[in-house]
Amino acid sequence: xxxxxxxxxxxxxxxxxxxxxxxxxxxxxxxxxxxxxxxxxxxxxxxxxxxxxxxxxxxxxxxxxxxxxxxxxxxxxxxxxxxxxxxxxxxxxxxxxxxxxxxxxxxxxxxxxxxxxxxxxxxxxxxxxxxxxxxxxxxxxxxxxxxxxxxxxxxxxxxxxxxxxxxxxxxxxxxxxxxxxxxxxxxxxxxxxxxxxxxxxxxxxxxxxxxxxxx
Numbered sequence: 001x002x003x004x005x006x007x008x009x010x011x012x013x014x015x016x017x018x019x020x021x022x023x024x025x026x027x028x029x030x031x032x033x034x035x036x037x038x039x040x041x042x043x044x045x046x047x048x049x050x051x052x053x054x055x056x057x058x059x060x061x062x063x064x065x066x067x068x069x070x071x072x073x074x075x076x077x078x079x080x081x082x083x084x085x086x087x088x089x090x091x092x093x094x095x096x097x098x099x100x101x102x103x104x105x106x107x108x109x110x111x112x113x114x115x116x117x118x119x120x121x122x123x124x125x126x127x128x129x130x131x132x133x134x135x136x137x138x139x140x141x142x143x144x145x146x147x148x149x150x151x152x153x154x155x156x157x158x159x160x161x162x163x164x165x166x167x168x169x170x171x172x173x174x175x176x177x178x179x180x181x182x183x184x185x186x187x188x189x190x191x192x193x194x195x196x197x198x199x200x201x202x203x204x205x206x207x208x209x210x211x212x213x214x215x
Contacts, residue, residue: 006080006099010070016108018082018138020098021074029098031082031134032073033115033141040073041115042066043137045127064122065137084142084190091188092181098135103190105142114141114205123209144202145189148211 013019013034020031032042038055046063055069070079083090083100094100105111118124124137140146185191193200203211 006083007078008081010079013070013079013081014108016105016111016142018084018105018111018142019073020080020082020135020138021077022080023075023077026096029080029135030073030075031098031138032068033111033138034070035067035112035115038070040068040070041119041141042068042073043118043124043127043134045129045133063127065118065124067119082138082142088185088191091184097184101139101190102188103139103143103145103193106144110144111141114144117205118209121209123205123212125212139189140208143189144204145193145200146203146208147189147192148199148201148203 015034015036017034018031019034019040020029022029030042032040034040043065044063053069053072056067056072080099084103084105086100086102088102091100091102118137118141124140125132127133189200
């Protein structure tokens with residue numbers, strides 16, 4: 001794992017990798033699952049306003065789970081690989097959230113099966129900035145983990161947690177930084193699964209789609 005950066009070259013990306021690319025001056029990142037042959041399965045909010053390239057022409061861009069070529073996914077940005085099974089120290093060493101987790105990834109074939117099933121069924125539910133976004137989609141594909149609590153299905157994403165916690169740091173620089181790190185540890189899906197709390201469970205993708213449709 002790169003301590004300062006998870007940036008990789010296109011030659012390094014492998015099927016089943018959780019990849020991301022920073023947007024708008026590193027304000028946020030877009031996440032997806034790399035399939036193969038330059039294809040990415042992603043989860044987007046609303047319709048895409050960009051004209052599709054020759055490769056992506058004809059693919060649905062109306063929101064939800066969709067696919068695109070790697071170039072369109074990156075949108076001119078650099079390619080990064082999300083890290084799994086990192087230690088707590090490594091998680092906290094990353095200044096920005098939304099780049100790694102203590103959760104363990106499943107084998108690539110399981111990751112690709114989930115991503116492809118959700119693509120075919122467009123079954124990841126309604127987009128939510130904090131609990132059901134492109135990062136949580138990719139994390140679910142990699143781990144099969146979701147939080148089933150209080151009649152809600154979701155995974156608090158690393159970058160959304162960082163946004164909220166960063167506001168506390170600005171308001172209270174000293175104690176705020178400690179609160180920032182605590183928030184990242186508490187919300188990390190891997191830590192929550194290991195603690196056995198918050199209703200975090202491994203849910204088969206077929207069951208997840210049924211649960212989303214019934215919600």
